[in-house]
Amino acid sequence: MRPKPPPKWPYTLAGLTLIAIVLVAGWSLDDAKWERLPQFPGEILQYAGQMLDGVLTWPGAHPAGQADPELTYGDWWLQSLRLMGESVALAWIGTCVGALFSFPLAFLAASNTSPLVVRVPVRLFFNAIRAVPEILLAVIVMLSLFGLNPMAGAMAIGIHSIGSLGKLTLENIEAVDPRPVEAVTAAGASWWQRIRAAVIPQMLPETVAFWLYRFEVNIRASAILGVVSAGGIGALLNRVLRGREWEWGGIMLVVIIIVTILVDQLSAALRHRILHGAEATAVAA
Amino acid sequence: MSIVFDDVSVVYPNGTRGLDKVSLTIPAGEFVVVVGLSGAGKSTLIRTINGLVPVTAGKLSVGGTDVASARGRRLRRLRAEIGMIFQGFNLVSRRSVMGNVLTGRLHAQSWLQSALGLHPKADKEIAFEALERVGIVEKAWVRASELSGGQQQRVAIARALAQQPSVILADEPVASLDPPTANLVMRDLQRINRDLGITTVVNLHFLDLARRYADRIIGMRAGQVVFDGAAAEADDAVFEKIYGRSLTAEDVSA
Amino acid sequence: MTQATLERRDGPVRPAQPPPSPLLVGGLLGAVAVTVVAGWAIDFSLAPVIEQWPTLMMILGEVVHPEWAEITDPSSRLWIALKETAAIAVIATFVGSLIALGVALLGSRVSAPPAVYRVTKSVMSVIRSLPDMAYALVFVAVVTGPLPGILALTIFNIGIVAKLTAESIDAVDPGPLEALDAAGATRWQRARVAIVPAVLPHYASYVLYVFELNIRASVVLGAVGAGGVGQLIMLYFNRADYPRLAAVVIVIFVVVIAIDLLSQLLRRRLV
Numbered sequence: 184m185r186p187k188p189p190p191k192w193p194y195t196l197a198g199l200t201l202i203a204i205v206l207v208a209g210w211s212l213d214d215a216k217w218e219r220l221p222q223f224p225g226e227i228l229q230y231a232g233q234m235l236d237g238v239l240t241w242p243g244a245h246p247a248g249q250a251d252p253e254l255t256y257g258d259w260w261l262q263s264l265r266l267m268g269e270s271v272a273l274a275w276i277g278t279c280v281g282a283l284f285s286f287p288l289a290f291l292a293a294s295n296t297s298p299l300v301v302r303v304p305v306r307l308f309f310n311a312i313r314a315v316p317e318i319l320l321a322v323i324v325m326l327s328l329f330g331l332n333p334m335a336g337a338m339a340i341g342i343h344s345i346g347s348l349g350k351l352t353l354e355n356i357e358a359v360d361p362r363p364v365e366a367v368t369a370a371g372a373s374w375w376q377r378i379r380a381a382v383i384p385q386m387l388p389e390t391v392a393f394w395l396y397r398f399e400v401n402i403r404a405s406a407i408l409g410v411v412s413a414g415g416i417g418a419l420l421n422r423v424l425r426g427r428e429w430e431w432g433g434i435m436l437v438v439i440i441i442v443t444i445l446v447d448q449l450s451a452a453l454r455h456r457i458l459h460g461a462e463a464t465a466v467a468a
Numbered sequence: 469m470s471i472v473f474d475d476v477s478v479v480y481p482n483g484t485r486g487l488d489k490v491s492l493t494i495p496a497g498e499f500v501v502v503v504g505l506s507g508a509g510k511s512t513l514i515r516t517i518n519g520l521v522p523v524t525a526g527k528l529s530v531g532g533t534d535v536a537s538a539r540g541r542r543l544r545r546l547r548a549e550i551g552m553i554f555q556g557f558n559l560v561s562r563r564s565v566m567g568n569v570l571t572g573r574l575h576a577q578s579w580l581q582s583a584l585g586l587h588p589k590a591d592k593e594i595a596f597e598a599l600e601r602v603g604i605v606e607k608a609w610v611r612a613s614e615l616s617g618g619q620q621q622r623v624a625i626a627r628a629l630a631q632q633p634s635v636i637l638a639d640e641p642v643a644s645l646d647p648p649t650a651n652l653v654m655r656d657l658q659r660i661n662r663d664l665g666i667t668t669v670v671n672l673h674f675l676d677l678a679r680r681y682a683d684r685i686i687g688m689r690a691g692q693v694v695f696d697g698a699a700a701e702a703d704d705a706v707f708e709k710i711y712g713r714s715l716t717a718e719d720v721s722a
Numbered sequence: 723m724t725q726a727t728l729e730r731r732d733g734p735v736r737p738a739q740p741p742p743s744p745l746l747v748g749g750l751l752g753a754v755a756v757t758v759v760a761g762w763a764i765d766f767s768l769a770p771v772i773e774q775w776p777t778l779m780m781i782l783g784e785v786v787h788p789e790w791a792e793i794t795d796p797s798s799r800l801w802i803a804l805k806e807t808a809a810i811a812v813i814a815t816f817v818g819s820l821i822a823l824g825v826a827l828l829g830s831r832v833s834a835p836p837a838v839y840r841v842t843k844s845v846m847s848v849i850r851s852l853p854d855m856a857y858a859l860v861f862v863a864v865v866t867g868p869l870p871g872i873l874a875l876t877i878f879n880i881g882i883v884a885k886l887t888a889e890s891i892d893a894v895d896p897g898p899l900e901a902l903d904a905a906g907a908t909r910w911q912r913a914r915v916a917i918v919p920a921v922l923p924h925y926a927s928y929v930l931y932v933f934e935l936n937i938r939a940s941v942v943l944g945a946v947g948a949g950g951v952g953q954l955i956m957l958y959f960n961r962a963d964y965p966r967l968a969a970v971v972i973v974i975f976v977v978v979i980a981i982d983l984l985s986q987l988l989r990r991r992l993v
Contacts, residue, residue: 185596186608205816208809212868219865226864272760279757314978318942319971322959327781328774333764403853410945424859436856443851518904547906558897562919571915575906582911631905
């Protein structure tokens with residue numbers, strides 16, 4: 184007896200529902216100007232060409248149509264680098280703030296190091312700050328405290344990072360092998376001694392790797408914060424691209440790409456070293 | 469189809485020598501078992517036949533086609549003629565038994581057919597017949613991952629049969645199975661060889677299973693053929709030559 | 723140390739404690755140095771917290787009295803913007819993920835020839851290095867409204883989903899692939915039959931993950947005029963209309979947490 188094949192309609196139905204949802208979403212956007220979509224490739228290519236012109240022009244040359252006749256392409260490069268440096272710096276400080284506060288808090292939020300009454304509010308706190316986008320934090324709280332400067336961005340990123348790093352750190356703590364903790368407890372260790380001797384050594388490498396990863400994410404976030412003038416390269420990028428100064432914008436984008444990739448590579452190598460030790464790094468290289 | 473090795477050597481990119489000047493002729497319809505320690509070159513031998521491992525020197529032909537020079541479409545057509553069975557079954561665990569057996573028909577389908585998962589009726593018929601031959605047709609629509617090891621290996625045999633091959637290669641097909649199941653699977657392979665006249669080359673770790681099922685035994689050691697003869701000729705002296713030590717109780721337990 | 727070894731003639735020599743690894747010391751010193759330089763670069767100072775405290779309290783005082791009408795009235799600007807944000811996220815996730823699956827197949831050594839996967843990988847890392855905001859800023863130059871937001875997020879999604887999925891493809895069980903090769907399957911058939919089914923649950927969980935990110939991101943993209951709630955935030959912020967801003971924040975907060983929980987629930991069932 185050959186068995187009957189199972190029905191296929193549930194998959195078909197699920198697929199059609201998904202497509203229907205997307206179509207309804209598209210249809211609901213009445214000012215989406217879908218008819219402009221075919222123009223994108225051409226126009227974007229044209230802008231990209233102008234950006235490339237800016238990037239490939241000799242840095243000593245003077246761009247046309249600028250108010251300051253002394254200005255050179257080289258000045259744009261230097262200015263972009265300096266602002267990108269500011270972005271990286273504020274991302275770093277933000278990550279430090281996040282790491283500094285999330286680390287101790289995570290022990291109060293993990294099920295194997297903290298009682299339920301403490302755990303629940305701390306976890307709620309993590310989830311709550313994670314749910315507020317950095318930009319809102321920056322706009323409402325940080326800009327009014329620090330004004331339009333990088334400290335506002337750094338603190339917005341820092342507070343937001345407490346939430347995401349806290350969640351990851353507490354997951355690391357909960358993933359710790361319970362046997363050494365039991366052994367230390369059996370030897371008469373206090374709560375603090377247990378954490379210091381059995382928990383931290385097990386979860387520290389992964390946690391530090393997460394800090395570095397968060398730093399990479401925060402560099403991208405810092406570019407966004409610039410748009411509300413909370414420091415870094417974003418503010419100028421916003422102004423330049425809106426002003427359609429494509430040559431200038433191209434230089435800024437290339438600087439962002441290069442610096443981001445460099446920092447990513449460096450951080451990935453460090454993370455690999457932290458997680459897998461020297462031997463594995465040598466083999467990978 | 470007959471398989472002819474003529475002075476075939478295989479050297480891996482890392483310098484390991486897999487085969488060392490092997491010359492063999494396997495006539496069509498024969499049931500050959502290759503025995504040897506792990507690392508003796510059994511797997512390499514079997515994988516050169518369908519080009520999964522490229523030959524570095526010598527000449528190897530399967531049914532008159534030169535394997536070393538076959539590429540792209542020609543290599544795929546050759547592989548379609550050769551069914552293969554693996555130690556780890558190598559089923560796509562998330563697909564149904566039927567879906568797995570139908571992968572044996574891929575060589576006969578266009579890219580559009582395989583993209584949409586539309587299998588011609590004739591292909592389904594072939595797949596069902598293959599499942600019936602190994603006696604597992606009632607599991608046709610069950611997920612492959614839900615079957616036991618022995619059942620999975622039978623599905624893998626059905627997959628090879630669905631290719632309607634002239635040659636079947638089996639790389640340690642029973643190494644992951646318990647002894648009773650191992651005998652069942654070996655018997656299936658033997659029956660298929662007898663009924664359909666498919667040339668069958670099986671790798672085995674143990675000599676006694678080989679003696680029980682093979683027409684001919686090839687013993688390998690360090691990439692070379694050290695014994696080649698009828699199953700009945702493979703005595704304890706031959707065993708020593710292949711394994712480099714005398715027989716112990718452990719070796720015959722399987 | 724020598725003294726001690728001389729005195730203890732019986733038993734093996736006690737080894738000295740090794741000094742901390744120079745790499746560790748270097749790493750820590752490096753981290754401190756980077757922090758000091760970074761702090762100097764952004765003029766780190768917490769003094770404004772004290773100086774500006776009254777201002778913050780004043781603003782927060784307004785924030786704690788949100789304009790509830792904005793939330794309760796289903797035809798308010800907030801709900802229109804929110805619908806727009808949701809639609810942007812849905813379309814960008816769908817289109818981006820679909821393209822990403824193909825890109826992922828081109829970006830893994832398991833499914834693509836070496837030259838193709840190397841090129842794909844480097845192109846993807848360049849694409850990922852730009853924040854979604856940068857794409858939105860360029861696309862807004864062509865046309866304003868939701869369309870540039872959708873396109874920017876689509877590119878952003880392709881970057882993330884393709885990277886994660888390619889990593890899953892790299893880790894696919896090689897056994898079934900070998901079986902398909904042995905059965906004479908083409909590269910395309912291998913992908914369709916063995917690779918895609920194997921990575922599908924991971925892929926689905928990445929798609930849910932970027933959908934979550936998109937909801938947050940489309941809040942931000944609006945700030946440069948790419949439609950959605952973000953535009954509304956900038957409007958109320960520039961008008962210093964904090965009660966309405968607070969209403970927006972509350973709704974975003976609830977929506978983000980709800981989607982977070984939902985997608986976590988779904989993802990746990992997938993993998």
